[in-house]
Amino acid sequence: MAHAASVPVAVHLDxxxxxxxxxxxxxxxxDSIMVDGSLFDEEQNISYVKSVVERAKARNxxxxxxxxxxxxxxxxxxxxxxxxxxxxxxxxxxxxxESGVHxxxxxxxxxxGPYPAGGAEKAWQIERLQRIYKALGDTTPxxxxxTHPLSDDMVRMAMANGMVKINENRTIRYGYHEFIExxxxxxxxxxxxxxxxxxxxKGVQRFMVDVFGSAGKA
Ligand SMILES: [Zn+2]
Numbered sequence: 001m002a003h004a005a006s007v008p009v010a011v012h013l014d015x016x017x018x019x020x021x022x023x024x025x026x027x028x029x030x031d032s033i034m035v036d037g038s039l040f041d042e043e044q045n046i047s048y049v050k051s052v053v054e055r056a057k058a059r060n061x062x063x064x065x066x067x068x069x070x071x072x073x074x075x076x077x078x079x080x081x082x083x084x085x086x087x088x089x090x091x092x093x094x095x096x097x098e099s100g101v102h103x104x105x106x107x108x109x110x111x112x113g114p115y116p117a118g119g120a121e122k123a124w125q126i127e128r129l130q131r132i133y134k135a136l137g138d139t140t141p142x143x144x145x146x147t148h149p150l151s152d153d154m155v156r157m158a159m160a161n162g163m164v165k166i167n168e169n170r171t172i173r174y175g176y177h178e179f180i181e182x183x184x185x186x187x188x189x190x191x192x193x194x195x196x197x198x199x200x201x202k203g204v205q206r207f208m209v210d211v212f213g214s215a216g217k218a
Contacts, residue, residue, distance in 0.1 A: 007218035012064075014167070022052050026059060034064040034105070034143075042067075042091065049099040064143055064165075067095050068107030086128060089135040096140050103143050103165060106132045110146030120146075120154050126161070133162035147171055152211045159212070172207055175199035 002009040010031035016022045017036045025033045035052050037045040049065045056063050068087035087106040096104055108128040115123055133142065141164035147155070148170040155166060179199040183192050209215045 032062045038066045038069040053100045062102040064103035065101045066105040070107045071111040089131040093135040105143040175203040
């Protein structure tokens with residue numbers, strides 16, 4: 001269905017923590033898989049990601065990996081002890097070179113789940129992100145996790161520093177939730193569902209056009 005769209009759409013599976021999940025995903029119709037080896041030590045993470053990249057190549061699937069460990073939890077991720085570990089720029093370059101991974105998700109103060117007081121403006125280590133971008137160059141696209149909430153300006157700043165794939169989730173769903181909250185008691189259920197999806201689409205459209213600058217680039 002996604003591949004029948006009039007614009008390029010890739011189907012991505014995020015945060016595959018268990019190696020068995022990655023094995024299963026490689027048998028499915030994904031275009032891209034994130035293998036989350038952030039609970040492994042660095043050497044294990046490299047060899048694990050490398051083995052997945054090699055198998056994925058034969059199936060024309062791209063692989064994203066995380067180096068370091070982002071703080072917080074995302075829906076669906078286990079509540080394992082996730083104390084943040086920042087991505088070291090030099091190690092990131094070695095990780096990419098040795099594992100052959102296509103996309104890298106760095107940890108530079110970005111967190112899954114709501115940002116604490118001060119928001120991303122306070123939490124992000126911009127200088128670290130800039131050094132990671134410089135170490136990897138434009139050949140390895142960076143992926144931004146931890147966008148709840150994030151101002152449009154912070155998204156643009158991340159894009160100016162190598163972020164090519166931006167994981168939007170909760171922030172983009174505000175309109176969907178607001179519509180349901182406002183209409184659920186007074187409106188027919190089917191109309192509530194349709195209206196909520198319309199509101200969601202508008203949220204996605206606003207990001208694609210006004211923030212990501214993707215209009216006309218398909
Ligand atoms: Zn994530």
